[in-house]
Amino acid sequence: SIADLKGMKQGKLSLAVITTAKYFVPRLLGPFCKRYPGIDISLKVTNHQNIQERMINNQDDLFIFSQLPSQPDLKTYPFLDNPLVVIAPTDHPLASKKNIPISALNNEPFIMREPGSGTREAVQKLFAANDVDVKVRLELGSNEAIKQGIAGGLGVSVLSQHTIISEGTSGEFAILDIEGFPIPRQWYVGHLAGKQLSVVAESFLKYLLEESPALAKQFLPGLGQPMSGKEAAP
Numbered sequence: 001s002i003a004d005l006k007g008m009k010q011g012k013l014s015l016a017v018i019t020t021a022k023y024f025v026p027r028l029l030g031p032f033c034k035r036y037p038g039i040d041i042s043l044k045v046t047n048h049q050n051i052q053e054r055m056i057n058n059q060d061d062l063f064i065f066s067q068l069p070s071q072p073d074l075k076t077y078p079f080l081d082n083p084l085v086v087i088a089p090t091d092h093p094l095a096s097k098k099n100i101p102i103s104a105l106n107n108e109p110f111i112m113r114e115p116g117s118g119t120r121e122a123v124q125k126l127f128a129a130n131d132v133d134v135k136v137r138l139e140l141g142s143n144e145a146i147k148q149g150i151a152g153g154l155g156v157s158v159l160s161q162h163t164i165i166s167e168g169t170s171g172e173f174a175i176l177d178i179e180g181f182p183i184p185r186q187w188y189v190g191h192l193a194g195k196q197l198s199v200v201a202e203s204f205l206k207y208l209l210e211e212s213p214a215l216a217k218q219f220l221p222g223l224g225q226p227m228s229g230k231e232a233a234p
């Protein structure tokens with residue numbers, strides 16, 4: 001409609017997304033911005049706790065997350081898998097083993113995300129349910145820093161498969177076949193339940209839900225597969 005076109009000529013879109021969505025959302029924004037060049041986009045990338053605070057303060061139009069917050073009230077739409085996997089260096093002794101019991105992690109130095117991370121929350125929940133008590137050697141507030149720590153031999157960690165899937169670096173890492181993993185999760189896009197979305201936000205929401213399966217096929221072909229570092233090497 002004419003109203004839509006007017007609304008789309010210019011406008012602002014404010015997005016806040018969890019750390020792992022940075023591997024995917026910017027790729028979607030490219031074609032969206034080409035289609036609607038007059039739009040200013042701000043993209044905030046942070047952990048779940050900070051996203052929840054931004055929700056409560058009504059700071060953004062749309063949010064992307066994986067752990068559903070207890071509050072505020074949201075309207076949510078799942079759009080892609082975001083599994084958590086155990087990542088080790090390719091030369092790790094467990095990399096060649098199958099069906100490893102989760103208790104094996106008790107003996108592994110572990111690199112853990114910071115408090116406020118949804119990854120950390122999901123990992124701690126699984127460990128608590130299975131009486132696993134890992135030796136946390138290092139706590140780091142960044143998936144990328146954790147990957148460097150793993151590559152450097154500091155320990156193993158649990159991260160979203162997206163942290164290694166969408167880059168050419170996956171040959172450095174192996175996904176360990178440990179009982180209880182992958183932890184199945186999804187990305188959701190959502191907004192405050194009571195919020196009237198702008199035309200721009202509505203269009204991006206629709207675009208994200210429509211385009212993400214095709215983009216995932218193109219850029220994330222190994223998603224959900226029990227990929228090993230070796231198989232993933234180019």
Ligand code: PGA
Nearest residue numbers: 019020047048117118119
């Ligand atoms: P986090 O979220 O940065 O809060 O850990 C990432 C994820 O859950 O995929």
